[in-house]
Amino acid sequence: MRNVIIYVRVSTEDQKEHGYSLDSQRELLILYAKKQGWNVLRVFEDDFSAWKGFDRPGYNLLKEYISNNKKSIDGLIFTQWSRFSRETTEALVEIRRLRKLGIEPNAIEQWIDFSIPENMYMLAIYITAPQVENDRLSQRTKAGNRQALKQGRWLWKAPFGYTNNRITKLIEVVEEEAELIRSCYQMMASGLYNAEEVRRKYSEDGMRLSKQAFLDMLQNPVYIGKIKVPAFKDEPEQLVAGQHIPIVGSELFEDVQLVLNGKKKPYRGLTQNSSLPLVGHLYCPLCEGRMTGSASRGNGGIYHYYHCQRKYGCKNQIKAEIANDAFLEQMKSIQPDPEVLELYHLILQDVFDRNSSKNEDEKKALQKEIEKIDSIIDSAINKNLSGVFDDETFIRLKERLEAQKSTSLSRLKTLKSMKSEFQIYINYSTSLLANIGGYYQSSSVETKKKIIGSIYPDKIYFTNNSYRTTRINEVVDLIVNGSKDLKQKSLAKNARLSSLAPPSGLEPETL
Structure with a gap:
């Protein structure tokens, strides 16, 4: 009998309460293992972000368990690869480490047959797509926030002297605190006191600000009704009129800046x-x-x-x-030829299509199971009303059936969304590979570092105006270097490579 351990993870409180919870993941995985005839040794869970690598409390316990019991473990299962990791380089390293121990990590909803090299394409998509989507979402969020700043809206927790209005989404003056701020500005503008002397005096009156927070307050244009929009690409930094009421006048604010001139925070490091x-x-x-x-x-x-x-x-x-x-x-x-990308798309499409028929059968079976559960619940209600079941028995039975129904509905929803998700994965991966240079050039520094680490997992050297490295990412290497041979053949002939997809019986009942 195959021995497996289960890993479940969520990353936010909202996900725990409203999304794919730990309990639903655990139940789904245990049910899947039972259907496969596998023995579940342990279940490990994390309420922790996957962007922080594998240094997570639950996963650390999992690694310790593996270290002590590696000879008795055959597999590690989770629902989706995003539950395992959202960082491409670290995920591939961890997968390699586990497989060297004889332990196969896999996602029951995105199953990978590691015995087939071409399936590494699919693995790369599953792991990198959430990362790319997160970067794109971040860019859209930043663009939206920048537009809001240009419209004069304060986007963060209200600074001292203001409070957030949850209805209007604007900041409003807290008059008691505003009076303290005006007094601070007037005292600073006199030029007779330094910032620390003013801070200490008004801290006794209720202005509990640290040294740095106090200096920031004296230099923040929000107090004169302005919003600072940071420089971005070709756009210079600018001050725009805010939608809130100012606390101090512009002339008083400028007087304080003159007093502070030469005493501002030094430029901290020239490194950008x-x-x-x-x-x-x-x-x-x-x-x-x-x-x-x-x-x-x-x-x-x-x-x-x-x-x-x-x-x-x-x-x-x-x-x-x-x-x-x-x-x-x-x-x-390192950009591959368009013909190779098209072939790459066809291979993945063929792999997906081969699994689609089995998914349709499972969807029909799940639909029947849901209908059967509804029928049993209706029968139980009648038996409760007629006195055959007492209330306690009925409630326990109904809870158990509703839990089974919830699991089946969750699985059915996953199967129905697979096709659209697959197209998203394909579009992202082919778009990224087709213009990796352009995407790299326009990305933030954080995204650039992720791209570098994903493609070049080992050391990079720069000599004589050129780069060399000991190893390139296996998937990228296969697509790029494989293009030299593949492009010499027609797409029609190479479409037969899809025959290397998992044969019936080797892959699980999911993609």
Whole structure:
């Protein structure tokens, strides 16, 4: 009998209360294991974000259990790959580690047959699609927030002196606190006191602000009815009229800025992360150490460099502009041919179609099971009304049946959504691969780092204006380097590669 352990995870309170809860995942996995005739050894759970890697409380316990019982464990199952991880590089490393121990990790709703190399395409989609979608959602959210700022709306928790109105979504003046703020500004504008003296005086009157929060208050244009819109791409930083009522006048505010002139927070570090996306991935070809990054002023500007850590003795440094431009060209050079992407799409479509007929059978069976449960509930209601079942027995029976029905409905919903989800995965993956250079160029620094780590999981070296690495991501390598052979053949002939999809009987009843 196959021995498996179960892993369930949610990431937010809202997900626990309204979404795919721990209980529903656990019930679904146990039911699936029972149908397969597998023995469930343990169940581990996490209420923790997958973006923080595998250092999660529940998963750490799971790893400890595996370490002590690895010879008796055959598999690790979860509902979807997003429950396992949302970070591509770490997921692939962990999958490799588990499989070396003889333990196969798999998602019952997105099953992967690891014995077939082409199925790595599907695995890459399952793991990277949530990551790409999250980045796109982040971009849309940032765009929406920026537009709201331009309209003069304060988007965060109200600063001292204001309160959030949950109905109008605006901030409103708290007059008692506003009087303290006006007094602080007037005292600072006199030039007779420093900021700390003013802060201490008014802290006794109820203004409980830290040193930094007090300085921020004295320099925040929100108090003169303005909203600061940060610089973005070609748009400079700007101040726009807010939709809220100001607490102090513009003239008083400017007087305080003059007093504070020269006492503002210093510019903290010249390093701009957006100019150094390769930090953490780039290694020195001379000392083999990981290179860091920083910036320096000169000739009227700020110039960024990748360099070794001086304390270890190596003084090698590279101009970030040169290294970044060369890496962008490197990204553009790994783009596959359009014919290969089309073939890639056809292979995945064929794999999905082969599983669709089995999914249809399961949907019909689930629908019948739901109807049968409804019939049993109706019968139980009649027996309760006629006195055959007492209330306690009826309630217990109804709860058990409703739980079974909920599980079946959840599974049915998943099966019905598979086709649309599959198309989303395909569109994202092919779009990303078709223009990886352009997507990299327009992404935030966080997304750039994810792309670099996904494609180049090992060390990257920059020498003689070109890059080299010890290993490229297996899936990307297969698509890009495989194109040299595949593009010589017609798509019609290569469509037969879909015959390498999991044969009937090897894959579970899900995709």
